[in-house]
Amino acid sequence: MDFKKGRPLIFYDINNSLDLSKDNQVYDTCIIGAGAAGITLALDLEKKGFKVALCEAGNFEYSEISQDSYKGKIAADPYLPLDTARLRFLGGSTNHWAGWCRPFESIDFNRGYMGEHFRWPIAYADIFAYRDRACEILEIPNKFEANDRNMTKDIKKIDFQFSPPVRFGSKYKNILAKSDNIKVFLNANLVGLEGTKGNITSAKFMNYKNKSIFIKSKKFIFSMGGIENSRFLLWFSRLYGNKFFKTSTPIGEYWMEHPHFTIGRAIVNKTVLKYPFYATTQIAQKDLNILGCGLRVEPLEHSGAKKLFNDLMCSAPSISRKLINPDLVCGVKFRSAWEQAPEKNNKILLSEEKDNFDVNRPILFWKKNNIDRTTLVDSINRFNDWILMKNLGRIKLEDWVLNNEEYPEKDELAGYHHMGGTRMHNSEEYGVVDKNCKVYGSKNLYMAGSSIFTTGGYNNPTLPIIQLTLRLADHLVSITN
Amino acid sequence: MSKNFFSSRRKFLKTILLSSILIGVLPLSLSTLKSKKIIVKDRWILRKEDL
Numbered sequence: 048m049d050f051k052k053g054r055p056l057i058f059y060d061i062n063n064s065l066d067l068s069k070d071n072q073v074y075d076t077c078i079i080g081a082g083a084a085g086i087t088l089a090l091d092l093e094k095k096g097f098k099v100a101l102c103e104a105g106n107f108e109y110s111e112i113s114q115d116s117y118k119g120k121i122a123a124d125p126y127l128p129l130d131t132a133r134l135r136f137l138g139g140s141t142n143h144w145a146g147w148c149r150p151f152e153s154i155d156f157n158r159g160y161m162g163e164h165f166r167w168p169i170a171y172a173d174i175f176a177y178r179d180r181a182c183e184i185l186e187i188p189n190k191f192e193a194n195d196r197n198m199t200k201d202i203k204k205i206d207f208q209f210s211p212p213v214r215f216g217s218k219y220k221n222i223l224a225k226s227d228n229i230k231v232f233l234n235a236n237l238v239g240l241e242g243t244k245g246n247i248t249s250a251k252f253m254n255y256k257n258k259s260i261f262i263k264s265k266k267f268i269f270s271m272g273g274i275e276n277s278r279f280l281l282w283f284s285r286l287y288g289n290k291f292f293k294t295s296t297p298i299g300e301y302w303m304e305h306p307h308f309t310i311g312r313a314i315v316n317k318t319v320l321k322y323p324f325y326a327t328t329q330i331a332q333k334d335l336n337i338l339g340c341g342l343r344v345e346p347l348e349h350s351g352a353k354k355l356f357n358d359l360m361c362s363a364p365s366i367s368r369k370l371i372n373p374d375l376v377c378g379v380k381f382r383s384a385w386e387q388a389p390e391k392n393n394k395i396l397l398s399e400e401k402d403n404f405d406v407n408r409p410i411l412f413w414k415k416n417n418i419d420r421t422t423l424v425d426s427i428n429r430f431n432d433w434i435l436m437k438n439l440g441r442i443k444l445e446d447w448v449l450n451n452e453e454y455p456e457k458d459e460l461a462g463y464h465h466m467g468g469t470r471m472h473n474s475e476e477y478g479v480v481d482k483n484c485k486v487y488g489s490k491n492l493y494m495a496g497s498s499i500f501t502t503g504g505y506n507n508p509t510l511p512i513i514q515l516t517l518r519l520a521d522h523l524v525s526i527t528n
Numbered sequence: 529m530s531k532n533f534f535s536s537r538r539k540f541l542k543t544i545l546l547s548s549i550l551i552g553v554l555p556l557s558l559s560t561l562k563s564k565k566i567i568v569k570d571r572w573i574l575r576k577e578d579l
Contacts, residue, residue: 362570366578443572
């Protein structure tokens, strides 16, 4: 009971509610996955009077039994274990995100010059319209471009906004439970679909005690995350063929991450450290035919900085002496997180191994390509040009960067940003969902979350996820009205 | 431009490359070396006058 408000908090834990099989209600929308996208969508549709079933495979807290379904295999480049890169309980991966927020940039929606597969079916303005509301949800000010400043034609300093970070599960738990229009089903693991050609009428969920329930709805939204959305479409393709959606689209393909690596160390002036975040400008990206790249400097501790300075003294005594002045700060670690090109071969596949619900576990095939490398190297060169031009310090690059060697295996590797796989595109050749997030070949199945991203930009995905989810909510309302 | 120009430029770049390797200073790339006089020593990206 929520005694303060004098009203019970209602969740439908299907592990313990055996009479739920008698629930004959037909919901307006059944949202599967209660993370950032699922909860945002449920709350927004509720305001418009929709009856919503919000289905979460986990419970309120982390549990090994739920998390187990997130295990999978890694192929190609080294990557983080799939069951640690995301969380499977109310609030999803917002339960461990760090709160970094920055939006897509206009160039992200104007990259058709790099190939048809880079082309979003919507314009920058379509997503920009939702930024105010998305920032409110994430509890950040909507201030980004105004804080950016060009240091040269090619390099700009940028700012992130930091969410507290909002944990969607704990923040919205009570609101969801008190809602008259939202029913939250916990421990509800999606295992099947029912319906007629192109039209899903009910989804089957199983609890952890081998009991199942069916939830009927007019529309279904998968918001299970950047790996699971693909995994379940692939699995349902195996189970039902073309019955509910087209299987000829690139389901699971064009999967993207943001590679994260330490690229060197540097002795820099205070001016550089004043703004720790930099990026290549849109002009540079176009001129060099590269993608977006973020560069960061992080202060080293005193001993590390001293060692680095001694190192520079040995290698270049002349400049070392010149750099000693009141504005010299210290050594910094030089890091990068950048955009990866959408590549058909980077994809989610199904393994033959199955989880406890008989659903095939995923295999992630992820490899960085030539454009990814060129983006990094050209961006470093342009940043270095600025440092040298203004005599702001000197950079010492890692061997693998200088010699074009393999990426190191022991590094941050990536940002836990799972994008693509059920991407948005006007063509079924390059996309799984249309501009309104509806799966090709389906009348009532939609995707929400970063799996719909056509390209990934170089920034953290949560803010755009919320923007695109609010847009989806508006669309669902508009077609219902 | 005459063939001699390219020939002499190649010789010049070859000489720079070889002498750089001999004294332990590797060029980042020929184009940047030519245009910006940048060198790499012990993985530091430097100007020639830094040494």
